[in-house]
Amino acid sequence: MYYGNRGEKTFLCLSSSLSFRLVWVKKSNVIFISVCLLVLFGGTLDDSAHAASVSMVQPISFGTIIVASSNVTVEINAINAAAAPHIASGGLAQVSDGASGLVQVFSDTPGQSIILTYPDSILLTNGGSAMTLNGIASRSKQSAVSTSVGPINFNVGGLLHIDGGQASANYSGTMTVNVTINNP
Amino acid sequence: MKLLRYALVGTVVLGLIAGKSADTLAATADVTATATIVASALTLTKDTDIDLGSIIADSIGPCTITLNASAGAAVPAKTAGNCSVAGGTSGKITVGTNIASTVTIGYTIVGTGTATAANQLESAALTMPFTGANVTAMSTATNLPVTVAGPNVIHVGGVLTVAAAQAPGVYTGKVTVTVNY
Numbered sequence: 336m337y338y339g340n341r342g343e344k345t346f347l348c349l350s351s352s353l354s355f356r357l358v359w360v361k362k363s364n365v366i367f368i369s370v371c372l373l374v375l376f377g378g379t380l381d382d383s384a385h386a387a388s389v390s391m392v393q394p395i396s397f398g399t400i401i402v403a404s405s406n407v408t409v410e411i412n413a414i415n416a417a418a419a420p421h422i423a424s425g426g427l428a429q430v431s432d433g434a435s436g437l438v439q440v441f442s443d444t445p446g447q448s449i450i451l452t453y454p455d456s457i458l459l460t461n462g463g464s465a466m467t468l469n470g471i472a473s474r475s476k477q478s479a480v481s482t483s484v485g486p487i488n489f490n491v492g493g494l495l496h497i498d499g500g501q502a503s504a505n506y507s508g509t510m511t512v513n514v515t516i517n518n519p
Numbered sequence: 520m521k522l523l524r525y526a527l528v529g530t531v532v533l534g535l536i537a538g539k540s541a542d543t544l545a546a547t548a549d550v551t552a553t554a555t556i557v558a559s560a561l562t563l564t565k566d567t568d569i570d571l572g573s574i575i576a577d578s579i580g581p582c583t584i585t586l587n588a589s590a591g592a593a594v595p596a597k598t599a600g601n602c603s604v605a606g607g608t609s610g611k612i613t614v615g616t617n618i619a620s621t622v623t624i625g626y627t628i629v630g631t632g633t634a635t636a637a638n639q640l641e642s643a644a645l646t647m648p649f650t651g652a653n654v655t656a657m658s659t660a661t662n663l664p665v666t667v668a669g670p671n672v673i674h675v676g677g678v679l680t681v682a683a684a685q686a687p688g689v690y691t692g693k694v695t696v697t698v699n700y
Contacts, residue, residue, distance in 0.1 A: 388546075389547070389548045390548060391548050391550050394550060394552060394553060395550060395551070395553070396552075396553050396554070397552070399555040399557060400554060400556055400557065401557045401558070401618045402556060402557075402559060403558075403559040403618070403620075404700075427559065427620055427700050428618075429618045429619065433554075436550050436551075436552070438548050457552065459552055459554055466556075468552055491550055493552070495554060497554075500558075501556050503556050503557050503558045504556060505554075506553065506554045506555070507551060507552065507553045507554075508552050509549050509550065509551050509552070510550050510552065511547050511548070511549055511550075512547060512548045512549075512550055513545065513546075513547055514545065514547065514548060515543060515544070515545050516543065516544040516545075516546070517542075517543050518542040518544070
């Protein structure tokens, strides 16, 4: 907080971790604006003032997939909303349970442009067995502009490739999602 | 003069705001992905053997005993000739699966005594024709929808050709049923 009184001109500048606000009391705003800009360029506003946060709320789960001898792809298309996995192509297979992942970005300033960048592919592994998960970006929410302070959800999907005769096991992998927040 | 000073200050202010580059923050989030793979499985359990009953052969001409189980469990009946049949029942196999599908069934007759006895029932050196083609025709259709909950049942029948004055005895054979997704 920066507070000052210069003659009959009273002004108040407030700064918090969430926002920077200017409030003036008197009608003449010439001196007020000048001083507040000095405060701004004096270092009060930095990245720490925009304490946006990013967290994984829910992992991507492709559920339980029963496969026969043919190659199969299982898709979670979460580009528009949360989604469940389904058999996208291939031979005999059945999928149950599962859901898209969820990354939550907390916007601390309305108007923030938030962009998520996903890897092209990752491997889901169990011991020496592996499956490829790709097509992530095209099946996930990639960007948003905040309209208010609060969390913004990004649903995450992808396309899982399962070989015929894929070993029965629990597979897992981790992708790193890069988040860029452009403040207004 | 005062108006000019206001205008100058306003211009400076707007210039400072416009020239201030937007802050860019960067972060990462690790997202876990999981999947459980289970191999499909089919199990076959023989519940009932095929029994073509007790047949009294005709001493003069051949006869045919038909066990038509294509629509479900059945009992044998004489369909040609002058022999008679009593008792008997169609075979029954239960299919278990962990995935709903339509399976393909194959029927093959193999002898129980000699290597050359395919498509025959045998009693020592004696045989009676009992062909795989007829078993296929008289059993559950070769495309069978199966569910996880079941019951998924294969009924097995066939056609037995009894020669005139067929030698008495207990004739046996084996039907191999193969099921594929």
